[in-house]
Amino acid sequence: MKHRLAPLIIMAAWAWVALAALAYVHQFAGLAPTVMALLR
Amino acid sequence: MTAAVLLFLILAVCGGGAALLAALGLSARLGRFEFLGWAFALGYGLLGWVMFPLAALGWLAPWQIAATCAVGLAGLPLLRRGGLAAPHAGGAPHADGAPWWRVAPLLLLLAGLMALDGVEALAPPADADSLAYHYALPRRMLEAGHLLFVERALDAASPQLTQMTLAAALALGGERAMTLWSMVSGWGIGLLVFGLARRHLPLDWSLALAAATLSLPAMLYAGGTGQVEPRTAMFLLVAAVASGRATRHDSVAWALAAALAAGFFAASKYTGLLPATVCFVILAARTRHWRPLAAYAAAGLAAAWQWYGWNWWNTGDPIFPMLFGHLPYAPGTAWSAEQARYMAESLMPMELGVPRSLGWLFAYPLSATFAGHPAFESGRTGLGPLAVLLAPLALGGAWVHRRRLTAQPLTWALVVVALCYLLWFFLGPSQRVRHLLPLVPVLLVVLAVAAHRLAATVSLGGATWAALAFALAVQAAGQGVFALKFVRPLLAGGDRDSFLAANVNYYELAQWLNHDLGPATKILLPVREIDYLVTRPIFHANRYVQSVVDLRPEADDPERFLRQLRRQNVDVVVAGPASGFAGGGETPERLSRALVAAGCASGPQEVVTASAIPSRTLGGRTTEKDRFHIYRISHEPCFLDRPAAG
Numbered sequence: 001m002k003h004r005l006a007p008l009i010i011m012a013a014w015a016w017v018a019l020a021a022l023a024y025v026h027q028f029a030g031l032a033p034t035v036m037a038l039l040r
Numbered sequence: 041m042t043a044a045v046l047l048f049l050i051l052a053v054c055g056g057g058a059a060l061l062a063a064l065g066l067s068a069r070l071g072r073f074e075f076l077g078w079a080f081a082l083g084y085g086l087l088g089w090v091m092f093p094l095a096a097l098g099w100l101a102p103w104q105i106a107a108t109c110a111v112g113l114a115g116l117p118l119l120r121r122g123g124l125a126a127p128h129a130g131g132a133p134h135a136d137g138a139p140w141w142r143v144a145p146l147l148l149l150l151a152g153l154m155a156l157d158g159v160e161a162l163a164p165p166a167d168a169d170s171l172a173y174h175y176a177l178p179r180r181m182l183e184a185g186h187l188l189f190v191e192r193a194l195d196a197a198s199p200q201l202t203q204m205t206l207a208a209a210l211a212l213g214g215e216r217a218m219t220l221w222s223m224v225s226g227w228g229i230g231l232l233v234f235g236l237a238r239r240h241l242p243l244d245w246s247l248a249l250a251a252a253t254l255s256l257p258a259m260l261y262a263g264g265t266g267q268v269e270p271r272t273a274m275f276l277l278v279a280a281v282a283s284g285r286a287t288r289h290d291s292v293a294w295a296l297a298a299a300l301a302a303g304f305f306a307a308s309k310y311t312g313l314l315p316a317t318v319c320f321v322i323l324a325a326r327t328r329h330w331r332p333l334a335a336y337a338a339a340g341l342a343a344a345w346q347w348y349g350w351n352w353w354n355t356g357d358p359i360f361p362m363l364f365g366h367l368p369y370a371p372g373t374a375w376s377a378e379q380a381r382y383m384a385e386s387l388m389p390m391e392l393g394v395p396r397s398l399g400w401l402f403a404y405p406l407s408a409t410f411a412g413h414p415a416f417e418s419g420r421t422g423l424g425p426l427a428v429l430l431a432p433l434a435l436g437g438a439w440v441h442r443r444r445l446t447a448q449p450l451t452w453a454l455v456v457v458a459l460c461y462l463l464w465f466f467l468g469p470s471q472r473v474r475h476l477l478p479l480v481p482v483l484l485v486v487l488a489v490a491a492h493r494l495a496a497t498v499s500l501g502g503a504t505w506a507a508l509a510f511a512l513a514v515q516a517a518g519q520g521v522f523a524l525k526f527v528r529p530l531l532a533g534g535d536r537d538s539f540l541a542a543n544v545n546y547y548e549l550a551q552w553l554n555h556d557l558g559p560a561t562k563i564l565l566p567v568r569e570i571d572y573l574v575t576r577p578i579f580h581a582n583r584y585v586q587s588v589v590d591l592r593p594e595a596d597d598p599e600r601f602l603r604q605l606r607r608q609n610v611d612v613v614v615a616g617p618a619s620g621f622a623g624g625g626e627t628p629e630r631l632s633r634a635l636v637a638a639g640c641a642s643g644p645q646e647v648v649t650a651s652a653i654p655s656r657t658l659g660g661r662t663t664e665k666d667r668f669h670i671y672r673i674s675h676e677p678c679f680l681d682r683p684a685a686g
Contacts, residue, residue, distance in 0.1 A: 024425040
């Protein structure tokens with residue numbers, strides 16, 4: 001079905017997914033050195 | 041032998057559950073995999089339920105447990121005649137085509153996740169809570185040969201249904217059967233999610249949701265251990281979905297299924313009383329007949345009563361010790377007002393990170409996903425990003441289909457989840473995010489269904505799949521890192537002792553107690569992590585949650601301390617670790633020194649261990665040592681052995 005707000009909804013959906021994913025990963029950024037050390 | 045025991049338990053549980061579903065007349069009203077998942081969940085609950093009377097009668101010999109489980113095998117033919125043989129039962133699975141290039145990687149991912157779970161299950165148990173009680177209590181009961189009542193709040197004098205299934209596995213196949221049973225019962229929720237999703241979603245979405253559920257950080261932490269939440273998640277899904285369907289069909293059968301599942305949840309944990317109440321309220325609000333309500337109440341009580349009755353029988357309080365001061369306690373119950381106050385004042389600040397306000401009710405899920413308070417423990421045992429990623433898309437889907445929402449059983453399943461969250465937030469004893477794990481699988485399915493409906497109306501350009509792919513990638517990476525500590529010792533051929541020394545706090549103390557003390561020596565042990573690993577009789581001396589031996593910082597009467605030790609037949613007191621002396625852990629040390637000064641004990645002897653482990657996954661142990669002091673209580677009457685009250 002074609003919706004008149006479709007382009008806006010697509011942009012908002014992608015923006016939300018991208019921002020939320022970045023925010024989620026960001027909280028673990030401090031663990032990166034420890035994880036890298038574990039993997040070595 | 042271990043594999044045979046595992047297969048036997050799986051078949052017995054599925055058979056028992058299939059028989060229950062057939063008796064309810066629901067076999068043909070569930071989808072193919074849904075039926076299998078529900079059979080496993082209800083059969084699992086039935087196994088834990090049946091183990092209670094066996095333990096109460098002292099019938100805990102392996103052959104007695106095996107013979108009882110074998111009855112469940114009689115239900116296996118019903119699996120063929122139920123949803124398994126009727127793929128279109130309960131509505132056709134979602135028919136949208138799923139491209140092989142999405143299905144195949146998802147199947148591989150699931151296989152990989154389950155293989156890593158398998159490696160974890162082959163390692164000795166190392167989770168602190170499991171070693172302290174989930175595995176320790178079943179072991180102690182099997183040693184005693186009968187049901188035990190341990191007067192310890194929250195973790196021992198509490199509902200124990202899931203632990204009783206562990207007792208069955210331990211009795212039949214030993215420790216490895218128990219850890220493998222933990223793994224299999226942790227997979228149950230993945231099967232249930234897949235079965236529920238297949239009613240509403242294509243195959244690839246359903247597989248992705250199952251993989252996302254099994255790799256949730258909280259599942260990584262708890263799935264392969266004795267922790268309760270991955271198991272009660274099965275009960276909650278069945279209870280919420282069955283309640284939702286009962287609202288549409290006015291069906292006694294759905295109400296009974298909901299009641300059994302909710303009752304099994306309540307028999308596994310006090311917080312199970314919340315969903316049991318919520319499901320009843322939803323039924324009462326939506327059905328027009330008294331029969332489903334009466335059926336729900338009767339079946340729920342039958343499923344849940346055992347451990348509340350056991351608590352009441354031993355203490356006078358069915359939800360010990362929460363009704364202290366409101367109900368008359370049985371003579372000999374050691375709980376006191378001072379202990380209740382100390383427990384509340386000590387544990388509450390540890391468990392509650394933010395105020396119980398309306399604002400935090402809505403902010404908590406976001407905070408616990410993106411930047412949790414330490415009390416949430418969301419960094420490493422959280423609920424993953426998928427729910428938050430899908431939520432706005434799901435709201436869009438709900439808006440598009442807003443006129444049909446109330447007629448959807450899934451909507452009512454979501455209402456159950458929402459009300460449970462509301463009650464948990466305001467009434468629950470803890471804000472640890474992993475305690476919410478039982479609510480998440482249903483939530484994920486509902487959000488995914490709603491997001492999928494939006495994507496079917498407005499092309500989202502793959503944003504929903506991007507969310508799923510991101511969540512799966514992050515969680516799978518997390519599981520990979522988590523599994524390192526199990527994979528490396530397996531590949532290196534390390535032994536049990538070296539694994540436990542690397543992963544369990546104070547394991548050297550357990551070794552010392554097992555090697556240097558006689559087999560009948562009873563030990564007062566203030567550190568909980570090694571309960572399961574100590575082969576000698578112990579008194580688990582958690583100062584917060586028991587007052588059988590009063591170890592609060594205020595306890596200062598050596599005469600009373602000695603009297604309490606004598607009542608428990610304690611021969612040896614362990615005091616420590618020295619690092620805990622500044623935080624209220626000094627009481628056994630102080631009182632034991634007073635016993636030595638009075639000639640009632642000898643010691644101390646020092647045992648040195650490695651320091652505690654900040655994180656089993658990430659390590660971080662320092663080179664510092666912890667010290668324990670061992671005091672031996674004199675068996676001869678001494679100066680302090682005067683008859684006295686109290």
